[in-house]
Amino acid sequence: MSSDSAAVPDPPRLLRDWQYYLREQLRIVSDQPEQEARWLLAAALGRDTAALVRDGLTPISSGERARIASLLAHRRAGVPLAYCLGEWSFYGMALQVAPDVLIPRPDTEVLVTCTLEGLPERARVLDLGTGSGAIALAIAVARPHAEIWAVERSPAALRIARMNGVTRAPQVSWLQGDWYAPLDADLRFDRIVANPPYLREDDSHLPDLRHEPREALVAGPSGLECLGHIIAGASSHLLPQGVLLLEHGADQGAAVRTLFDGAGFSAVQTRHDLAGRARVTLGVGA
Ligand SMILES: C[S@@+](CC[C@H](N)C(=O)[O-])C[C@H]1O[C@@H](n2cnc3c(N)ncnc32)[C@H](O)[C@@H]1O
Structure with a gap:
């Protein structure tokens, strides 16, 4: 032909x-x-x-x-x-996606890989802003005996995450609400992980991302608002020696490390993707 x-x-x-x-x-x-x-x-x-x-x-x-x-x-x-x-590949899984959720990015696979490093089989893990459920499900599949909680503010996104979890990870607890708010006060985690919105309101990439939910992308005037909120609240939800891991923009590494240091985290470090861009910062809770 x-x-x-x-x-x-x-x-x-x-x-x-x-x-x-x-x-x-x-x-x-x-x-x-x-x-x-x-x-x-x-x-x-x-x-x-x-x-x-x-x-x-x-x-x-x-x-x-x-x-x-x-x-x-x-x-x-x-x-x-x-x-x-209607579906997209993430960490070897074909996840359902729709305009209610951010399309999972290969960049976020760096965050999953960092989270799985040294993660005990029966760890307790929290994924904040789960979207399609990508991070929670990748961890759940790799650690089937772990206890996983996933929080999402958007009810429409959470419906998609639940659907994605039905067959591959029925052990995930899906909670709707604002960051830590829907969690029981005495719940503590070995790892808290998030890929929160981190773009500034005037980010030049936003027109190209117009089909994805703005509330999944934009944090506020500085871009650091959600990252700062999650860092400030993490220590009250981490077990001793628990670790917080956050994805952020390639130009936000230094600012995010400063926020970790200010909140009393130790062993703070930034990890890079294959292209050498700073993408994930982590630290041990106070
Ligand atoms: C960048 S997306 C990440 C989605 C998914 N974790 C991923 O990596 O593909 C950020 C997610 O955080 C959610 N989100 C935004 N503000 C939130 C809040 N205050 N509480 C809980 N989730 C929130 C958004 O709805 C969106 O699903």
Whole structure:
């Protein structure tokens, strides 16, 4: 089959031809149009990508055509691929996502890896601002005997997190509310972990992130508001020798270390991602 889009009928009839058609249509929004075409087509048809090859000569029904056209229109309008597909990969899991939750980022896998270092099998872990449940679930899958709590302010996001947890981690306790507020006063944790909102209100990246929930991204005028609140409250919720681990912006490492020091944490250090950017700061509670 030629890769020339002019040779493809519009709209195509066979599944195989839709792949070429979508690839050409996606070039304006994607730098990997071939991959995206396969993923979108598989999602619209409810099949896996292997079936696209196997069933290439199958005609597409009018209902299927409508679903493909709708996904394509969303994607061409700039909706992130993850929202179009309805799921996204994080730490080896395919998590359900929707515009109510931040799309889990590879950067956050650094935070999970740091949290798992030396984490006992039966540790008690708190994930604040769980969103899709990505961090809590990655830890729960790696430490099936750990007790995990996950807090989220947005009820819509928490519904998605619960759904993601149903089969892979029924042991996670999902709580709705504001940071530490929904926790029993006497609960103490070995690890508190969070990827809170940390962008400033005027961050220049916000227009590119317009499809994701603003309350998942923006902390306030300085960008440090949520990080500061979580750091200030952590020691009352940590067990002795318990550790707080926070993801933050690449340019916030020094400011976050100062907040940890000010709250009496010891052994404060910042970890970097593979590109050498400061992404996670951690410390042992006071
Ligand atoms: C940057 S997102 C992180 C989502 C997820 N943990 C991840 O890493 O993909 C921050 C999350 O914190 C939640 N959040 C914001 N303010 C909150 C608050 N006051 N209490 C609890 N959760 C909050 C947002 O709704 C959002 O889901």
